[in-house]
Amino acid sequence: MNITEYSKDVSIKRTVDQGTSEQRKAVEGIISRVRREKDTALAELTEQFDGARLDTLKVSQSEMDAAYKNVDDETLAILREAKENITRFHGRQQRQSWMTTEEDGTILGQKITPLDAVGVYVPGGRASYPSTILMNVLPAQVAGVERIVMVSPPQADGTLNDVVLVTACELGVKEIYKVGGAQAVAALAYGTETIAPVDKIVGPGNIYVALAKQLVYGTVDIDMFAGPSEIVVLADSTARPDYIAADMLSQAEHDPMASAVLVTPDLTLAEQVAKEVYEQLETLPKKDIAEASIRDYGAIYVTRDMNEALDAVNELAPEHLEVQTESPFELLGAIRHAGAIFVGENSSEPVGDYFAGPNHVLPTNGTARFSSPLNVDDFTKKSSILFYSKTSAQRHGAKIAAFARLEGLEAHARAVEKRLEEKEHDNENE
Structure with missing residues (x-):
């Protein structure tokens, strides 16, 4: 892990895999096939890619009931408490419709409407991602x-992971289908005989899933084009090197392309963290993945002072930012770009991944400069409400018509002036 002296001339951005032309072409072919052949395509592609031959795509109630027998009470209790925490946090994000009335009778407002249908993609196969279900x-x-x-893609025996099924049941999800990959995205966007289309698709997946979401965007909405996971730790001399190293590795084990970065004005801390990272790597079950991540996308930047460290953090605009300094809350005002900010040495990144409440679906690859974590607003739409009384239409009509003619739109102007003609007609009759 290289220790680099930070300066404005040092490039600390990384490129994100946008997929190859061959991958994009393959995804386009899958989407086209699902649109033509619908359920037939889903069944054949599931057998081809997942090795599962299915009699039915939809998970049955008996499969859900059976899953509960294989999940212990402690796991259930943890899932239920996490559900409560996440629900409570997102409950504070709810917005209300509103209207305001002016003296001349004008009524203006905004109507908040939830989306009718949302599709949630959950990675599957041998893996279990109950947190994906909770957060989406x-x-x-x-x-x-x-x-x-x-x-979610099925296992080779045609089933879904027990914990995944139980988590979905705990949340009351009734429509669960054993299909994954680009073909699942296409089914959610365009519909098949079994799966009715949705309005928005959320949830993580591999490059084929990500490309499919990009290609169907416009037919449906999507959450984001997410890159590999990333963490930046901002630390000073008071931070514990073993904590920092453990937190950096918690992201590195996700993916060989995951990024783990330390930014600090303290060279001694930088050297201690680098040593800790390699020592802790030796006992990780996913050592090969984490080692590749640290080698190719890990970095330690040493700055002149904390102000320069903050500049580096804002330039990176990380998905996850940990602040492990003597007075972390004093630095919050200077942090402009981060998906989630973990304050203090006890707020390790996994706290946010699973349990605390804030959403773990976060902007990656610097997109925190202009986007936010997944939230309640992402599942609603807003409609503007406009009511002009006769008084307000006559009061402002001439100005609106003049504005329309500034843009050369005569029909716009005349549409307003039709209402003004009624005023003149009324005056003539008096």
């Missing part, structure tokens, strides 16, 4: 979305 389903439910559809 719960804010949609808080927003008031009535139909939530979950898709």
Whole structure:
């Protein structure tokens, strides 16, 4: 892990895999096939890519009931408490419709409406990602979305992971389909005989899933084009090197392309963290993945002072930012760009991944400069409400018509002036 002296001339950005032309072409072919062949394509592609031959795509109630027998009470209790925390946090994000009335009778407002249907993609196969379900389903439910559809690639025996099924059941998700990959995204966007289309698709996946979401955007909405996970730790001499190293590795084990970065004005701390990282790597079950991540995308930047360290953090605009300094809350005002900010040495990144409440679906690759974590607003839409009384139409009509003619739109002007003609007509009759 290289220790680099930070300066404005040092490039600390990284490029994100946008997929190859061959991958994009393959995804386009899958989407086209699902649109033509619908359920037939889903069944054949599931057998081709997942090795599972399915009699039915939809998870049955008996499969859900059976999953509970294989999940212990302690796991259930943890899932239920996490659900409560996440629901409570997102409940504070709810917005209300509003209207205001002016003296001349003008009424203006905004109507908040939940989306009708949302599709949640949950990575599957041998892996279990109950946190993905919690973080994507719960804010949609808080927003008031009535139909939530979950898709996940099956295991070779045609089943879904027990914990995944139980988590979905705990949240009341009824529509669960055993299909993954680009074909699942296409089914959610365009519909098949079994799966009705949705309005928005959320949830993580591999490059084929990400490309599919990009390609169907416009037909449906999507959450984001997410890159590999990343963490930046901002620390001073008071921080513990072993904590920092452990937190950097917690992201490195996600993916060989995950990024783990330390920014600090303290060279001694930088050297201690580098040593700790390699020592802790030796006992990690996913050592090969984490080692590749640290080698290719890990970095330690040493700055002149804390102000320069803050500049570096804002330039990186990280997905996860940990602040492990003597007075971390004093630095919050200077942090402009980060998906989630973990304050203090006890607020390790996994706290946010699973349990605390804030959403773990975060902007990556510097997009925190202009975007936010997944939240309740992402599952609603806003409609403007406009009411002009006769008084307000006559009071402002000439100005609006003049504005329209500034843009050369005569029909716009005349549409307003039609209402003014009525005023003249009324005056003539008096």
